[in-house]
Amino acid sequence: MCVGPDYQEMELHIKDDIEAFGKLYVINYKRLFNYMLYNTGDIESALDLTAETFFKAFKFRDSFNPARASFTSWLYGIASKEIIKYFRCKKRDSALIDAYLSFPEDVEKARLSINREELEEARRQLELCDEFIDLSVTIRKLPVKYRKILTLRLVEDISFEEIASIFHIEVEAAKSQYYRALKKLRKTLLGVPTGRASTIKGKESISDMRVLEKEVE
């Protein structure tokens, strides 16, 4: 999470100072895009969802309350809802995947502005991330609520307090949801029993999870 007096100062002014919003946009763009990428596994969809999230955040910036959550948490809250909408729409009719967008014209304009070489380079970078590809395919098979919480905690390194504020739940509930998500992931990956103390061997990413699991406990 982005913290610091400058960041907090900017958060206070996003409603009436568009420049402050712009600065927060720049700070948060990359991590939000990667969050979308982890969730969708597809660069184009991640770009569209990122654009949609920021357009929505800008339109509804008046509803941001710095007393309730940080700007980044608020942004992830919007992003999480967008992901749910995206997958619902994809499930219904993958040919009309754009139908979930509230800002289709702007999202499309942004898409058309992408530099082809840059996009190719991003694809190459993505192909190099073996572990991401292996694990993200499995993560994407999980229900959306588990997928979102795993990505936030496992990849984005977001605290349980922040996750709780993003999903409007208690911290303990965030921890238990995360634990259930880990169990589900382990079960999907290896088909092993999902006991709390069970040991997972083999993949490095899975051993990483054990560390995380202890953290939850």
Place this chain on the structure above:
Amino acid sequence: MSGIDETRWPSIEISSHRDAVRRLIDEHASKAIENEMVEKERLAIWSYRLLSWKPLLAVITSVIVAAIFATGALLFVSRSGVAVNEMAKEELKAKALAEVKRIISEVRILEESRQFSNDLSTAFELRDVNGNFLGMVTVSNASGEINWLFDATKDSSKKSVTANVRIGIEEATAIAENFLKEKGVNLEDYALESEPLVRRAMIGPPDDPKPAYSYEFNYRIQVDGLFVDPGMFDVVTGPVGTCFVGVSPEDGKITGFYIQESYLPFRDMARGEQKITKEEAIEIAVGEAKSEIADKDKIPVVKDSEIQLRYMVGKNNDLIPYWKVTVHYRNPDVDVSMVPEAASYGGGGQFFVNAVDGGIQGGAKFL
């Protein structure tokens, strides 16, 4: 990262997309500023009407005071007052319903929305026979005329637009103008502020998307060929005239409208003499922008298509010519041979340069 080796996980950024999204947010910001100005005008007309009703309010107050003293008549007065009010409201509602049905035929019920009603106009939610929300109108309490209509059936996502424009621009213009004339708007002093055919979305499958359009006619008062804006003192002077009519490009039906006439005698109003040239205005606006840019490496740029000479209404009901100058901040580090030129712009603002004395009359910053 919690136990995860970052080198095996992507941390990707596509800067051309990042900049494009930011640029589009810029556009949203300037549109929001314009909408705010329209809202200000709306507010101003209420205040203006309220001021002009002062003598009437005084008479009403006297009658009420007299009525209080006439104890015997008090009950009768209040009861009949309620009855009259109720009757007036029912009449207002019936008239509005008939009018609304011409535009949205499914409307059967008008439900008063107290949240959006005030002393001058009454807002109604529009509902079909099953109680589904179809839109909203505001009706002038004085004249019974609808002065704002929002058609939710047309507004939601792609319904308002179509990939196939079946109505030509001439026909759509005639529909919009006739509609406004029927509403009693004299378009003689108005001019279109922007091109009416607006691309609103891309619809269809992702591999073969089709552009979807709507007709949006935005009229504004013009004097001597210059558009008139409300200026800084609109609450005192009253608003300027603006009208909006949406026309479906598919069947020519009205999709929404907004009428705000002005009581200002534009043709007879005194005009300030323009002394500041376009070049001088650009110089002033750029100078102002430079003093405001936090990142001193950025270069202020003015595009010729984004500078306009307009009038704003002064506090003495006079017309002050001013230059509306849009200044963009260009990042010199962006290699425009690699990305579209537009990607090199980020941030800027609009500056209103008084064309009589060169003073900065106002403005708004965007990203």
